[in-house]
Amino acid sequence: MDIIKTDNLVFEYVTTNEEGDVTDVNRALNNLNIDVQKGDFVAILGHNGSGKSTLAKALNAILLPTKGSVIIKGMDTRVEDNLWDIRQTAGMVFQNPDNQIIGTVVEEDVGFGPENLGVPTDEIWTRVEKSLKDVNMLDYRTSSPNKLSGGQKQRIAIAGIMAMQPECIILDEPTAMLDPNGRKEVIQTVHEINKTANVTVLLITHYMDEVIDADKVIVMYQGEIVMQGNPREIFSRVDELKSYRLDVPQVTELAYELKKAGLDLPDAVLTIDEFTDAMSKYLKG
């Protein structure tokens, strides 16, 4: 079964004046049809203002569709009674680590979610321990979140969501504010929980190199889905991606440039190993 399904999803931001008359309508999502299977790792790319974050909020019932529907594990986001179950099924991690940590001690922060779900105390502690282990932060359980690096804070935020035992995690540019090491830590963590805990992941990002290990990539442009496929299919279309204000990983770009210069190289080289293989084959061939 699809864990996330949108059917002709439309969302409009409507501006009204003081009298309540509509002065402006901005269609942020235009007829989106998305299917995500349980256990998938799906990446969403798109320029600033392409509708990525609006989509994330629509999936979590923070925003409700103007037209069409969003179904999370069979539950329609428009039905108010589903709200808590939807948010427990699909947890969200946001861009700024400092805006989503509320506890003064790491373990209390992680326990906040399950506590609000009415989970018994013993069970909360079991979950806190397991979630911190999942994100490789167990050693910091009694630390103050203030003393942690950005990457560590984001992993705590992820643990906080994991403690609610969601089936799906939506991450909205979780690495935008992090240094290279922090980015690596977070992306690795997300891949691990996807594999070991079988949590479905929806990763929204601007960094092309974070996408190459995804099962599926969705490219958005001006509120619409313009490309869908696996990373290799997506990154073989370099010029098209650039026309959507995006990019390709550096190694892909270099291979593409060399190919344009006349070298017979394969399309969409995604890793350094692939690149060196292709180069040595080229020289031997």
Place this chain on the structure above:
Amino acid sequence: MAIKIENLNYVYSPKTAYEKVALDKVNIEINDGDFIGLIGHTGSGKSTLVQHLNGLLKATSGAIYYNGQNIYSEGYNFKELRSKVGLVFQYPEHQLFGTTIFEDVAFGPSNQGLSKAEIDERTRKALDMVGISEDLYESSPFEISGGQKRRVAIAGVLAMEPEVLVLDEPTAGLDPKGRDEILEQISKLHLENNMTIVLVSHSMEDVAKYANRIIVMNNGQVKFNDEPKAVFSHYKELEEIGLAAPAVTYIMDGLKNIGFDIDVSATTIEEAKKEILSYISRVQ
């Protein structure tokens, strides 16, 4: 010489349980016309350092000379320093407040005791420099795209006509095209207006492409201070302190490891392409 930093120390919350040495005997010279890339992991002291450059933070000890004058000497004119050294914070668009874009950008110069005509001229010039066209002048700064907002915020600093422009991660959160646009604008200010630039960045690719010198901070100290190729040749040490080299460095290294006899110092795609093509024509 524009800025000379001598034995600079800065301690947060001294003599308390939270005491933390953020800058530890920092010595740096920034010359007129430099384009400096300032890198370091979160908490390495980059942002603390740049806030000293225009006197927002006062050093615990040490000195900063701006055009030969110690800014900590008695009676030093900080107001003038702040108009000469423009500081663009992280997420500067959070500081937009004007009802129109024009008004927002004009705020800085209108506090510098200029005539209305001069204020207008500077505001137009600054908006032109960041590529904001006249038809947007009367729009609200809150109704434009993220990349545009950031450029308006940068224009607000440019309108003060600084000699040195310091930018703290100006491309964070922008899409790839938006990143390129902002960096191209900054590069243009450097090349065409000879502005001295200090760019704080987490992107090794960006500093490799634009900076003529890279300063690496670690634990409040200057770890490296050299031209990009020299700094990135230490990529193993950079990794140990939470950084990395540009992706291209790893690619060239990979080729060398499988027996390509190439120069591995390339840090940009352009350079790598040239070196690889020249290698191929040599061996074929």
